[in-house]
Amino acid sequence: MRVTSFDLPGPVLFTPEPHFDARGFFTRTFDAQVAAEHGLDPTAFIQDSQSRSSRGVVRGMHGRSGAGEGKLVRCAHGAILDVLVDIRTGSATFGEQVSIRLDDQTFAHLYVPPGFLHGFQVLGEVADVCYRIDRAHDPSEDLAVRYDDPELAIDWPVPVGTMSERDLSAGTFAALQILLKTRERD
Template identity: 35%
Template sequence: MKVISTNIDGLLVVEPNVFGDDRGFFFESFNARRFAELTGVEAEFVQDNHSRSAKNVLRGLHYQIEQAQGKLVRVTAGSVFDVAVDLRKSSPTFGKWFGIELSAENKRQLWIPPGFAHGFLVTSDAAEFLYKTTDYYAPQHERAILWNDPAIGIEWPLQGEPLLSGKDQKGALLAEADAFP
């Protein structure tokens, strides 16, 4: 496993060692001991989530203001443009975003620590998205930031208008959103 730092402290790209031949491939998608050794993060994952979405579906930008979740995210079918936004007011990168292509082909994962909003745009015909969380889903604490807030300026690789849930259409602007200390 290889861990790559990003331009935002704590946000990490994880590339697994993939062993393949003409029969297919094998890789260890998660190993707690190795993850802790390479990232310095001792995460206890309590919930796994799996979604399937069609092309141009944009989910996010979601976070929980209490029971904040760290997330280890990956794609098992198709591809997405995955985004994390730093919502830690004490961080020098508050309000900054990082985006990366996650796909079944590249097998990359993204570690998103608590204190970030997260979202993704499906760039293939469909995509299956899996993620582990460090705390349970708590709808009473869930928040959403508007996906196209100009103060954040995410450069989504859109083809036309995204397909959004009602909740995501009503996301808050960063300036009005609940944030972390």
């Protein structure tokens, strides 16, 4: 399994090395030892979830306040552009983002550490995205920023399709910064 780090400290990309033969392929989708060697606690993950979305759909930009939420994300079918934005107050890379293509050809998994907004857009006709999450969901800790926030200026590669009402009514990155500073003082 190849492991890649980014300029933003925290996120890690795990890319399996599948074995192909006449039947198809076999690949490891998670390796606790490799995860532990790169700073993840493999026993911390408590929930697996999956979404299916059609072309152009954007899910995000979502995060959690409090202790945050770590997740391991992979695209089991199709292709997505996965986007992370650093919202760790005091971080030297606060507000910076990284975009990674995840698809069913590379089998790569992206670790999204606590303190990041996360979202993705479906690039093909349909995509199944799997999440391995390290905390139970607490709606009172939900954070969201609009997918088209001008300060973030995320470059979504295909026209934006169907979105949830929650995502369409999300606030701005500027409003999130004020909220984070307020919570930091409390």
